[in-house]
Amino acid sequence: VAPGTRDTLIDVAAGLLDEGGVGAVTLREVGRLAGVSHNAPYKHFANKEALLAAIAARELESQAAALTAAARERSPVAVLRAAMHRYLNWALEHPARFKLTFGAWSEGSDELAAAANAAQTVMIGMVATSQEAGVLPPGDPVRLASLLRALAHGAADLASTGHLRADGKGNADAGQLIDDLFAYLRSAASSGPPTRTGGRTRRAR
Amino acid sequence: VAPGTRDTLIDVAAGLLDEGGVGAVTLREVGRLAGVSHNAPYKHFANKEALLAAIAARELESQAAALTAAARERSPVAVLRAAMHRYLNWALEHPARFKLTFGAWSEGSDELAAAANAAQTVMIGMVATSQEAGVLPPGDPVRLASLLRALAHGAADLASTGHLRADGKGNADAGQLIDDLFAYLRSAASSGPPTRTGGRTRRAR
DNA sequence: ACCTGAACACCGTTCAAGT
DNA sequence: ACCTGAACACCGTTCAAGT
DSSP states (O other): OOOOHHHHHHHHHHHHHHHHOGGGOOHHHHHHHHTSOTTGGGGTSSSHHHHHHHHHHHHHHHHHHHHHHHTTSSOHHHHHHHHHHHHHHHHHHOHHHHHHHTSSOSSOOHHHHHHHHHHHHHHHHHHHHHHHTTSSOOSOHHHHHHHHHHHHHHHHHHHHTTOSOOSSSOOOOHHHHHHHHHHHHHHHHTTSOTTOOSSSSOOOO | OOOOHHHHHHHHHHHHHHHHOGGGOOHHHHHHHHTSOTTGGGGTSSSHHHHHHHHHHHHHHHHHHHHHHHTTSSOHHHHHHHHHHHHHHHHHHOHHHHHHHTSSOSSOOHHHHHHHHHHHHHHHHHHHHHHHTTSSOOSOHHHHHHHHHHHHHHHHHHHHTTOSOOSSSOOOOHHHHHHHHHHHHHHHHTTSOTTOOSSSSOOOO
16 A cells, blocks of 8 residues: 655654754755655645644654553553653654754644643553553552653653753653652652542542 | 843844844844844844853853842752742743753853852752751752753743643643752652662662 | 955745646 | 646855955
C-alpha cells in the first residue's frame, strides 16, 4: 500500500528533524526529498507549522500506543516506572522530536490533545491501582499522576539538553531520579495509615 | 550611564521575544528598534544565535542572583520551596524566555554554564542543610537537588505550554506539585532512622 | 572601534495555470 | 484532486567602504 504523498512528507520531515533540528526542516527540502515540487506540501498541510504539528501528533500517538500496550504486564507500578523510563529514552534518542512535540501547539490541532489525553487517562488508572495496592501514597490520582509526569518530563528535558550534568564530578543520571521518586513515594505510602485524612496532604475530591 | 549599544540590543531582543516568541526576534527589527542599521548587531554578536544566548545568560544570572539573595531567610527548606515556586512563576510569566534559556546552548558560551553552576551549588548546600535538619531524606545531596530541579523544571515547562490541564475537569496546579513533593519527601525523611544504610535507596559517596 | 548600504542566497507563502 | 513554475516579501549573513 503505497505510503501516499502526505505520509511521505511527514516521514521526510521527521528525518530532517532528527538530523538537523527544527531549523533543518524546510518545505523546499522536504519537497525535494519527497520527489515533488517545493510547494506541493501546501496541498496536504495548511503551512509549515501544520506539517510540524503532524509530526508531533504521530509521536504522541505512538507514545500513547506504547503505554497502553505495556499495560498488560506485571504490577501497575512496574508498568508506570517502565513507562517513565521509556519516555526518558525517547527524549534522549530523539531530542528534536521531543522538543517539538511539547513545543508550539498551544492553540493546536485536536489530534494532539486527544493523544495526550488518552495517554494520561491510562496513567491515572495505573496510579489509582497502585494506590490501592499501598505502594503509592493516597490522594487524588490525577494529581499524583501529574507529579510523576512532571518529574519524567523535567528529567527528560534537562537530560536531553545536557543540563543535568552541571556539577564537576558525578553526573546525576536522569533514570536514577525516576527510581528515587518511586522509592520516596513508596516510603511515604507506608509511613502512615492510608486512611487518615489530616495533616501533610490535602485530599482532593 | 548610557546603556551602550550592546545592552540596548539585548533589551530590544528580549522585548521582541516576550511579545512574539523566538520567531519574532529578527536582527533587522532589533536593529530598527535600537536605532541602528540592520547589521550593526554583527559588531557586538557573532550572529543571531549569539544574541539569543546573551539573553539566556542574562536570565540565568538574574535567576542565580535571586536564589542567593533569598538564601538569607527562614529555614533552608522554606527557601528551597520558595525558589522552586519562583522558578515556576518565571516560566509562566515569561514562557518564551524560559524556553529559550533551556533550549539551544548545548555547545555554548561559558557565561551560561557558570551561571547555571552557581545556582545549583547554592541549591545543593540548602538541600544538605535540610537533610541534617531531618526534613529531607538522607542520601547524596547532589542527587536529591537534581530531583527537585527536575520536578520544578518539568512542572514549569508543562505548565507554561498548557500541557498540565489535559484532563476535563480539575486542572492540576503546578505549584501544588512542588508542595506535594516536599510533603512526600518530609514523610519519607521521618519514616525511618536517618542513619540506617540499607534498603530502599543506595547511598552515594 | 563602530556603523552603513548594497548585495547574495535562502525561505515561507501565494497565484495562475496545468492534468 | 493534485501538482508545477514563477513571483513576492522577508531574513541571516557578508563585504566594501565610510568616520
